[in-house]
Amino acid sequence: MKLKPNLNIMTLKPLGIVFVTISLLTFVLIYTGIMKHGIIITIGLNVAMLLVLVQIIAMIIGLKGPLCDFYRMRIHPLYDPERSFNNE
Amino acid sequence: MSQKMIERFSQPQIGAHAIAALSIMTLYLTGIPLLFPNELGWIPELIGLTKSMFIHRIAAIGLIGSAIYYLVYFVLQLTSGNSNPLKNVLPGVHDVKDAIADMMYAFGMKKEKPAYRKYNWLEKVDIFSVAIFDAVIMGITGIVLWTPWISLSIMSKSTVLVLKEIHGGFAILSLCGILLHFYVVHLTPSRFPMDKTMFTGKMDEHEVLHEYKLWHDEITQGDTK
Numbered sequence: 408m409k410l411k412p413n414l415n416i417m418t419l420k421p422l423g424i425v426f427v428t429i430s431l432l433t434f435v436l437i438y439t440g441i442m443k444h445g446i447i448i449t450i451g452l453n454v455a456m457l458l459v460l461v462q463i464i465a466m467i468i469g470l471k472g473p474l475c476d477f478y479r480m481r482i483h484p485l486y487d488p489e490r491s492f493n494n495e
Numbered sequence: 496m497s498q499k500m501i502e503r504f505s506q507p508q509i510g511a512h513a514i515a516a517l518s519i520m521t522l523y524l525t526g527i528p529l530l531f532p533n534e535l536g537w538i539p540e541l542i543g544l545t546k547s548m549f550i551h552r553i554a555a556i557g558l559i560g561s562a563i564y565y566l567v568y569f570v571l572q573l574t575s576g577n578s579n580p581l582k583n584v585l586p587g588v589h590d591v592k593d594a595i596a597d598m599m600y601a602f603g604m605k606k607e608k609p610a611y612r613k614y615n616w617l618e619k620v621d622i623f624s625v626a627i628f629d630a631v632i633m634g635i636t637g638i639v640l641w642t643p644w645i646s647l648s649i650m651s652k653s654t655v656l657v658l659k660e661i662h663g664g665f666a667i668l669s670l671c672g673i674l675l676h677f678y679v680v681h682l683t684p685s686r687f688p689m690d691k692t693m694f695t696g697k698m699d700e701h702e703v704l705h706e707y708k709l710w711h712d713e714i715t716q717g718d719t720k
Contacts, residue, residue: 452535463636469694
């Protein structure tokens, strides 16, 4: 029997909110001097770095389309990426 | 049915944002671990400290370059007699009112969200945190730390050490700003999982009407005139 993955992209959203909150709280703890080291700070800082990495991946995914369009426009002068848009 | 798309960002803005964003993220990944060697020491160990610092400096050139590009772009726009490019970006009293109204909406004290112009108050906070913290403060202190043989001939060692502390402190502050940006572009209910406006430069008219009503009114009034 083939198992279907039960992971919906919407399930990642609350996770994202928790991650952003954890990392922001970590920086608040560090800045206020309440906590400078320890397991909580380690988790928070690593989560913050994970979010930075996610943003780099998002940038690359986001840039893929416009860069492909730019390349196609160079190869085929008649290619118009805006055909799908109605820019009246 | 095709949706009407409204141009929000020009191509130079898209390009400069892409370079600046990739540079800033790279700067965080290679710079922040040096501030917390016990917690994030595995990152420079994975890349190698020398390589990590080399990548940090290349990314710094990218960020400073895009900041200079933006500056030249704005000056050229101003001198060519076009409309003031900073008109939509500069904060005003209405942003303070919007921020208060937004907070009241978030806490359920108001039934409707405030109507925004082209950029809302949170986006302006983002823009100015990057422009002031990253480009100006981090840029200047970074250049001082990058060229110790010049900076130590001009200023004392203690001043350079203070600038190093400022560089690290503002890096954390700037990362907090970027985490807020992460929330705005990825986790806002209408934009999850990702807002592609900054890559295509275009935004659906329905979304503009919903998110930036005053800007939409301004555009539609301009069309009818």
